[in-house]
Amino acid sequence: MVKVTVDGIDVDVPPGSNVLQACEAAGIEVPRFCYHERLSVAGNCRMCLVEIEKAPPKPFASCAYPVNEGMVVHTDTPMVKKARAGVMEFLLINHPLDCPICDQGGECDLQDQAVGYGRDGSRYTEAKRAVKDKDLGPLVKTVMTRCIQCTRCIRFSAEIAGTPELGATARGEGMEVGTYVQKALTSELSGNLIDICPVGALTSKPYQFVARPWELKKTDSVDVLDAVGTNIRVDARGPEVLRILPRLNEDVNEEWLADKSRFSVDGLKRRRLDSCWVRRDGSLVKAGWEEAFAAIEGKLKGVAGERIGAIAGDLCDAESMLALKDLMSRLGSANTDCRQDGAALDAARREFYIFNTSIAGIEEADAILLVGSNPRREAPLVNARILKRWRAGGLKLASIGTVADLTYPVEMIGDGPAVLAALADGSHPFAAVLKAAKHPMVIVGQGALRRDDGAGVLAAAWAVAGAVGALGAEWHGFNVLHTAAARVGGLDLGFVPGPGGKSVAGMLGGGVDVLWLLGADEIDTSRIGANTFVVYQGHHGDAGAARADVILPGAAYTEKNGTYVSTEGRVQRGQLAVYPPGEAREDWKILRAFSGWLVKPLPYDTIEALRARLETVNPVFARLDILPRFGCSDAAGPAGAGLTGGAFRPAVANYYQTDVISRASPTMAACTAAYAAPVAVAAE
Amino acid sequence: MTEHTEPASFAFDDESEARITKVMAKYPAGKQASAVLPLLDLAQRQMGRVTGSAWVPKVAMDEIARRLDMPPIRVYEVATFYLMFNMQPVGTYHLQVCTTTPCWLRGSDQVVEACRKATGIKGWKETSADGLFTMTEVECVGACVNAPILQVNDDFFEDMDAASTEALLAALRRGEYPKVGSVTGRQTSAPEGGPTTLTTLNFPAE
Numbered sequence: 001m002v003k004v005t006v007d008g009i010d011v012d013v014p015p016g017s018n019v020l021q022a023c024e025a026a027g028i029e030v031p032r033f034c035y036h037e038r039l040s041v042a043g044n045c046r047m048c049l050v051e052i053e054k055a056p057p058k059p060f061a062s063c064a065y066p067v068n069e070g071m072v073v074h075t076d077t078p079m080v081k082k083a084r085a086g087v088m089e090f091l092l093i094n095h096p097l098d099c100p101i102c103d104q105g106g107e108c109d110l111q112d113q114a115v116g117y118g119r120d121g122s123r124y125t126e127a128k129r130a131v132k133d134k135d136l137g138p139l140v141k142t143v144m145t146r147c148i149q150c151t152r153c154i155r156f157s158a159e160i161a162g163t164p165e166l167g168a169t170a171r172g173e174g175m176e177v178g179t180y181v182q183k184a185l186t187s188e189l190s191g192n193l194i195d196i197c198p199v200g201a202l203t204s205k206p207y208q209f210v211a212r213p214w215e216l217k218k219t220d221s222v223d224v225l226d227a228v229g230t231n232i233r234v235d236a237r238g239p240e241v242l243r244i245l246p247r248l249n250e251d252v253n254e255e256w257l258a259d260k261s262r263f264s265v266d267g268l269k270r271r272r273l274d275s276c277w278v279r280r281d282g283s284l285v286k287a288g289w290e291e292a293f294a295a296i297e298g299k300l301k302g303v304a305g306e307r308i309g310a311i312a313g314d315l316c317d318a319e320s321m322l323a324l325k326d327l328m329s330r331l332g333s334a335n336t337d338c339r340q341d342g343a344a345l346d347a348a349r350r351e352f353y354i355f356n357t358s359i360a361g362i363e364e365a366d367a368i369l370l371v372g373s374n375p376r377r378e379a380p381l382v383n384a385r386i387l388k389r390w391r392a393g394g395l396k397l398a399s400i401g402t403v404a405d406l407t408y409p410v411e412m413i414g415d416g417p418a419v420l421a422a423l424a425d426g427s428h429p430f431a432a433v434l435k436a437a438k439h440p441m442v443i444v445g446q447g448a449l450r451r452d453d454g455a456g457v458l459a460a461a462w463a464v465a466g467a468v469g470a471l472g473a474e475w476h477g478f479n480v481l482h483t484a485a486a487r488v489g490g491l492d493l494g495f496v497p498g499p500g501g502k503s504v505a506g507m508l509g510g511g512v513d514v515l516w517l518l519g520a521d522e523i524d525t526s527r528i529g530a531n532t533f534v535v536y537q538g539h540h541g542d543a544g545a546a547r548a549d550v551i552l553p554g555a556a557y558t559e560k561n562g563t564y565v566s567t568e569g570r571v572q573r574g575q576l577a578v579y580p581p582g583e584a585r586e587d588w589k590i591l592r593a594f595s596g597w598l599v600k601p602l603p604y605d606t607i608e609a610l611r612a613r614l615e616t617v618n619p620v621f622a623r624l625d626i627l628p629r630f631g632c633s634d635a636a637g638p639a640g641a642g643l644t645g646g647a648f649r650p651a652v653a654n655y656y657q658t659d660v661i662s663r664a665s666p667t668m669a670a671c672t673a674a675y676a677a678p679v680a681v682a683a684e
Numbered sequence: 685m686t687e688h689t690e691p692a693s694f695a696f697d698d699e700s701e702a703r704i705t706k707v708m709a710k711y712p713a714g715k716q717a718s719a720v721l722p723l724l725d726l727a728q729r730q731m732g733r734v735t736g737s738a739w740v741p742k743v744a745m746d747e748i749a750r751r752l753d754m755p756p757i758r759v760y761e762v763a764t765f766y767l768m769f770n771m772q773p774v775g776t777y778h779l780q781v782c783t784t785t786p787c788w789l790r791g792s793d794q795v796v797e798a799c800r801k802a803t804g805i806k807g808w809k810e811t812s813a814d815g816l817f818t819m820t821e822v823e824c825v826g827a828c829v830n831a832p833i834l835q836v837n838d839d840f841f842e843d844m845d846a847a848s849t850e851a852l853l854a855a856l857r858r859g860e861y862p863k864v865g866s867v868t869g870r871q872t873s874a875p876e877g878g879p880t881t882l883t884t885l886n887f888p889a890e
Contacts, residue, residue, distance in 0.1 A: 165755070167761040180764070
């Protein structure tokens with residue numbers, strides 16, 4: 001450790017730190033624009049100037065100056081104050097005075113720091129520079145005259161997103177940040193540019209002129225539009241969610257948020273189910289709760305338990321899934337399944353279906369094998385973590401599946417399960433690479449499991465992991481990358497067919513007489529038997545609701561308190577930010593109310609009681625926000641054999657529209673039009 | 685970028701390829717991006733040689749990015765940073781008038797005026813109607829001692845004034861290429877009219 005004194009405060013910082021970090025360690029605020037902890041140091045805004053004793057008598061850019069033993073730093077001398085005020089005056093020379101019409105107003109670094117460190121006025125009287133705005137696609141709005149050329153966005157797109165498309169062209173007065181040739185940004189993380197831009201040059205296009213930050217009620221929550229479990233903050237005004245921002249969680253999303261999760265927010269107020277509907281004479285008519293419950297009760301009468309089934313969708317909270325499972329067992333049914341896509345996930349042991357290495361653990365890996373997975377489309381923040389690891393150097397990557405640009409180079413070693421056998425017996429050259437690696441990882445995507453031979457692929461991938469030493473006592477390198485936020489939670493609480501129960505495939509095609517869909521829209525509803533009575537409980541009018549005989553309006557993830565388990569098995573809670581619209585209710589309450597209607601009441605009246613039941617069903621639900629990492633204690637793999645061959649197909653056809661919320665979002669529709677080329681998708 | 689027609693494609697010709705082989709040999713493997721400046725220069729020279737207009741079209745920058753395995757935007761950044769790379773088509777003769785203080789004090793305004801009169805060009809970065817001339821205002825080209833300077837393509841014409849500028853452009857128009865250097869005939873940057881110091885020294889004949 002290096003001892004540094006900042007404004008009389010002694011701090012010890014690791015060698016290689018810069019002076020700015022030492023100041024932060026001492027609790028001294030240093031203004032900055034270009035410096036960002038997660039990006040390379042540029043040192044071009046000059047705002048972080050400090051004075052250093054026994055160094056040349058000039059202000060130093062603290063972000064780009066390394067610490068030395070015994071260094072004495074001052075941040076409050078007249079020289080520092082004058083230097084920072086001077087830098088601020090220069091920055092403001094070409095910055096427009098348009099704060100009243102700027103979306104960054106109220107959360108603008110330039111505004112705040114101009115007040116804190118600037119002069120009271122400008123001595124500049126000449127004409128200001130104006131820069132043409134750039135069209136960066138449907139998500140990021142540009143007002144380039146406001147740009148102070150800190151180059152954060154350039155570094156972010158190259159270093160974090162891995163899509164080096166932004167640059168600074170020309171020089172001096174003529175320097176402009178942009179793509180040079182007009183093009184939309186191709187990154188799934190482009191929304192983060194809005195967050196890292198310290199001024200109003202890059203702002204949210206869908207959110208433009210919508211609200212001021214001080215009008216918003218902020219609620220900490222968890223994202224459900226992919227399985228990463230990104231920590232988010234939901235900003236709402238009145239009954240309306242206006243925007244979603246990332247929240248810091250070093251182990252999950254760092255401080256980033258994927259575009260679908262950020263910009264699908266306008267889908268939360270479109271195509272909503274805000275009252276019950278009951279099908280009469282072939283068409284759905286609005287109904288009250290009693291009417292809807294009576295219709296279901298009437299249908300359930302006399303139906304044997306094994307003729308009733310339930311399928312849980314991708315966005316469900318664990319509480320509602322457990323309530324539905326309990327309701328089903330009260331009705332005598334073991335037909336429950338949360339794998340609506342038909343993926344051959346094995347619920348026998350937890351390590352068979354979670355991302356055991358953990359997302360943060362990717363940074364320790366030194367060889368990765370992707371099996372039927374495109375993490376860039378399936379979990380952009382997992383992909384960003386792999387890119388981060390790759391940029392650190394020494395990572396070897398191979399992929400089995402479709403060729404795709406993952407933002408880092410990947411060796412394609414095959415397109416189907418045949419390669420897995422060669423990797424397991426060591427005859428494939430990449431097996432040696434994995435074997436030589438200290439921390440090898442195998443990542444199995446849903447594209448590899450949504451197949452007739454999915455169980456065989458899962459077993460073969462586990463065998464590869466075992467053969468290359470990825471299943472150690474200290475290191476668990478077997479990972480399943482999920483695309484649905486509800487999946488791991490569903491498997492954890494056993495929302496799978498019970499003894500003699502039917503799976504999704506068994507329930508479709510007339511396998512049951514009454515089918516309860518809890519937000520399940522990703523099934524092929526045309527395969528539901530013509531005489532099957534369908535109850536759809538959910539929040540959006542999509543495929544499931546269109547087929548339903550009774551619709552029960554549920555709550556979207558921003559409208560309920562719910563527990564979600566991410567792909568890495570991390571248990572997190574989302575919180576209610578706004579109330580569900582109209583007659584809609586939190587889903588577990590609907591199920592509890594219906595059980596009461598049937599006079600078979602579920603044994604919980606409060607969410608706390610339901611959560612206590614969750615913890616008895618599976619103790620992992622008590623490990624809130626904590627993710628202990630385990631090695632592999634039992635090398636025996638999942639049951640499943642037989643590989644039929646055939647190439648893996650991508651699990652996600654169009655990143656921007658994967659669920660009911662993003663399909664209802666006009667912004668995501670615009671992104672689909674701008675970016676997505678249709679891809680052949682994996683079917684069960 | 686101003687409006688202009690981009691060529692549909694760009695490929696280095698044999699002459700450029702021969703040079704590229706030599707250039708690339710200077711850089712170790714993995715560091716080939718260092719060759720971006722010479723390759724941009726070669727592209728601009730090839731365009732001048734082949735089309736008569738020495739500039740770097742976007743397709744050429746994309747080709748360079750591909751060859752050097754770097755993102756295209758990194759090539760755009762470098763090419764637009766250096767003013768010696770022309771990002772739009774120029775005339776056969778690229779008139780680069782230095783108007784920095786020493787040249788300006790020595791009459792660069794007259795040189796500019798004479799260029800405008802002879803070519804009919806009104807503003808900077810514009811090309812004459814016949815496609816022969818493009819006028820660009822440049823900062824100090826480093827030959828102040830013989831100011832003012834008019835740089836035509838790669839060559840300096842020094843000690844210019846209105847009359848000599850008109851004569852130079854007229855000669856270029858006729859297809860001649862006058863002698864490069866001082867138009868007053870001074871030897872390199874020696875004093876005008878011969879030596880003014882050390883005149884008493886006599887060197888024995890060798």
